[in-house]
Amino acid sequence: MGYFYMFLLLFVSWVLFIPSTHQLQTSQAQVLLQLRKHLEYPSPLEIWENYNGDLCSVISTAHMSISCQDNSVTELKIMGDKLVKVAEFRGYPIPNQTLSLGFSIDSFITTLTRLTSLRVLTLVSLGIWGPLPDKIHRLSSLEVLDLSSNFMFGSIPSGISRLVKLQTLTLDGNYFNETVPDWWNSLSNLTALSLKSNQLKGQFPSSICRMTTVTDIAMSHNQLSGKLPDMSGLTSLHVLDLRENRLDSRLPVMPKGLVTALLSKNSFSGEIPQQFGELGQLQHLDLSFNNLSGTPPSALFSLTNLSYLHLASNMLSGSLPNHLNCGSKLGFVDISNNKLVGGLPPCLDSDSDKTVVKFGGNCLSVDDQHQHQESYCKEACTRKQSMGREIGFLIAIICGVVLTVVLAVVGALIFCRRYRKTVKFEQYTRPKAVQDNSPAGVSSEVLANARLISQVKLGTQGSPVYRSFSLEELKEATSNFHSSSFLGEGSRGKLYKGRLENGTYVAIRSLAFLKKYSIQNLKIRLDFLSKLHHPHLVGLLGYCIEGGGQDNSNASKVFLVYEYVPYGNYRTHLSENCPEKVLNWSDRLSVLIGVAKAVHFLHTGVIPGSFNNQLRTNNILLDEHRIAKLSDYGMTIIMEENERLEAKGDGSKSCQTTKVKDDVYNFGFILLESLVGPIVSGKGEAFLLKEMASFGSQDGRKRIVDPAVLTTCSQESLSIVVSITNKCISPEPSDRPSFEDVLWNLQYAAQVQASADTEQKSDSTS
Structure with a gap:
């Protein structure tokens, strides 16, 4: 009998266990x-409609994934399509693409907190709006929290400080607009903190400086002000990004392990600390567009790992020592x-291709054409030393008011002259965003009245001044187009490398025309191209036109002068012939995203749009930071016959759509080469027809995908x-995605890869 009761007890326990387990699964599914x-009901979650009671078994997609453990959801990642697009009305942002007015963020978070085992939560571009509730702390197991690209506003809730297991927090691209909280040292496991592109204000929180685990801090594009405290206690910090804020203190002591410091476009003052010259791991330092003074530390230039040093647009003075050493990287x-004086040290004044040096707008004893007079710098320095900062600021305001009145009285002509005189020493300008609903087209009249329709943040380098060059200047820059300056030849003519009088390296393309062009018409088209400023486009610096007749009415030969991009084309960085240059998967995604942003801008950022943009891997160039820049864009605007261009001036919608889809199709081949390596010229489509199916299986991918991709x-x-590659190369143009869709998918792929x-990294550390 004893055995019978024992068996009965075990049987009852087993029966009771079954419904409790099933109930747990049902509860999670209901949440x-x-x-x-x-x-x-966002589109990424449509797959849930056909679930069979256990959403943990749902196959992950590009935009949604669920991971479970012990019948509980541990990871939830949803990437929506409600991209943050912000219009402006009288200077105030007006968000769109949010969830409806019936949405309650409080109810949403309340429901979410019932998933008590969540360790990873990613909710991106879902249109979530409202103040983030404090009850988020109930998700006590969270290790990764990413709520970027939504429309949350107000303050960052203190409840986050109770998420003691949190390792990564990303709240980029929202509208948080209160003071940055000061409880960050409560998060003892936090390694990455990113609050970029919000409207946060107040001082940089001192509690962050007591975090010994944090490796990445990003708070750029906010409204932080006041003092930046001593950062030396951040012993694990590698990346510090505080660009475009209002910080106005002296530069503090930095941690010795710092790799990247981006502090541009603030109001930092005083001298660059000598301690910066002791940062042996530093690779990338950007202090541009501040109020820094004094002479830069010599040791800064000789740091063994430093590859990028941006000190432009400050008030630096004195002279750099002739014996200055430059680091090998x-x-x-x-x-x-x-306001630097004297000469350039030999390591900055060489003709070596290794280092790009920009030095215009100083008082140096070289390149007088692009330098101020030395007396200007001495006078400015003396004036600065004799006045306090407050008095200088007051005088600047008074001068600004007086200057405005004078300009108004004197008139537009003198204003233009003064502006041109100022521009002589300014290397960068920023395009103005103008709404325009004119029809798309490429007639000369339309091109002459082209308008930017989207504001592009150009970054620290901005857009260079565009001008006309003489043929003599170009001959001198290229040693009369010597063979040593020759870079290559394509369907659009020969390409040369040159060095201008001010030391700037340029790329000069000699166009091969089939007929003579009206100079007036051609200048209109070139002026249109000069307006296409974007951080991922190779900048057009100017042109040189050779006339074909005595009246100078026709052009027989044209040279286009572009910025020189030193690190070769993308195609060479995909080839196994140069293994030391081959890019890993994350770097390839970064390149692809940059190019996609550039093409999207060419299509939508200006009226008329620029299409058929020569999208090939060898037309994507990489700068010294492996940032992608598209070259040879907009060539059809110059090269097509005038009569055909004029005939298409009305710009039919169907024709424009076809051109857009052509760019998508060509970009598909760039994606393909990023996956498998360079494709033999002329065999791209045949390769696709034969091999595209191989992507569908693991074995097929191992056979066809570049090993540098598979291993990273x-x-x-x-x-x-x-x-997205498969969609881009679809034979039917109507089946191809928009460039916005392409960009979105690439950004999501990069986010997935980063996670x-x-x-x-976390597993290997453990």
């Missing part, structure tokens, strides 16, 4: 379905628009790019 309802130096990618990230890299 997920409720979340889908809160989010108003230093590839870019910008000291322009300061996550399968989820790779799948996203394979999917995978973080997890791998």
Whole structure:
């Protein structure tokens, strides 16, 4: 009998266990379905409609993934399509693409907190709006929280400080507009903190400086002000990004392990600390567009790992020592628009291709054409030393008011002359965004009245001044187009490398015309191209036109002068012939995203749009930071016959759509080469027809995908790019995605890859 009762007890326990386990699964599924309802049934969650009671078994997609453990949801990642697009009305942002007025962020978070085992939560571009509730702290197991690209506002809730297991917090691209909280040292496991592109204000929180685990801090594009405290206690910090704020203190002591410091476009003052010259791990330093004074520390230039040094547009003075040593990895130096005197040290004044140096707008004894008079700098320095900062600021305001009145009285003509005189020493300008609803087209009249329709943040380098060059200047820059300056030849003519009188390296393309062009018409087209400023486009610096007749009415030969991009084309960085240059998967995604942003801008950022943009891997160039820049864009505007261009001036919608889809199709081949390596010229489409099916299986991918990709990618990230590639190269133009869709998928793939890299790093550390 004893055995019978024991058996009965075990049987009852087993029976009771079955419904409790099933109930747990049902409860989790109900929470997920409720979340889908809160989010108003976004398209990435359509797959949930066919679930069989256990959403943990749902196959992950490019835009949604669920991971479970012990019948509980541990990871939830949803990437929506409600991109943050902000219009402006009288200077105030007006968000669109949010969830409806019926959405309640409080109810949404309440439902979300029922997933008590969540360790990873990613909710990006879902249109979530409202103040983030403090009850977020109930998700006590969270290790990764990413709520970027939504419309949350107000303050960052203190409840986040109770998420003691949190390792990564990303709140980029929202509208948080209160003071940055000062409880960050409560998060003892936090390694990455990113609050970029909000409206946060107040001082930089001192509690961050007591965090010994944090490796990445990004708070750029906010409204932080006041003092930046001593950062030396951040012993693990590698990346510090505080660009475009209002910080106005002296530069503090930095941690010795710092790799990247981006502090541009603030109001930092005083001298650059000598301690910066002791940062042996530093690779990238940007202090441009501040109020820094004194002479830069000599040791800064000789740091062994430093590759990028941007000190432009400050008030640096004195002279650099002739014996200055430059580090072996230093590839870019910008000291322009300061008050430096004397000569350039030999390591900055060589003709070596290794280092790009910009030094215009100083009082140096070289290149007088692009320098101020030395007396100007001495007078400015003396004046600065004799006045306090407050008095100088007051005088600047008074001078500004007086100057405005004088300009108004004297008139537009003198204003233009003064402006041109100022521009002589300014290397960069910023395009003005103008709404324009004129019809798309490419007639001369339309091109002459082209308008930018989207504001582009150009970054620290901005857009250079555009001008006309003489043929003599170009001959001198290229040693009369000597063979040593020859870079290559394509369907658009020969390409040469040159060095201008001010030391700037340029790329000069000699166009091969089939007929003579009206100079007036051609200048209109070139002027249109000069307006296309974007950080991922090779900048057009100017042109040189050779006339074909005595009346100078026709052009027989044209030279286009572009900025020189030193690190070769993207195609060479995909080839196994140069293994030391081959890019890993994350770097390839960064290049692809940059090019996609550039093409999207060419299509939508200006009226008329620029299409058929020569999208090939060898037309994507990489600068000293491996930032991608598209070259040879807009060539059809110049090269097509005038009569055909004029005939298309009305710009039919169907024709424009076809051109857009052509760019998408060509970009698909760039994606393909990023996956498999360079494709033999002329065999691209045949290769696709034969091999594209191989992407569908793991064995096929191993056979066809570049090993440099396979060994550095996550399968989820790779799948996203394979999917969008397949769509881009669809034979039917109507089946191809928009460039906005392409860009969105690439950004999501990069985010997925970054998460995978973080997890791998965490696992290896453990």
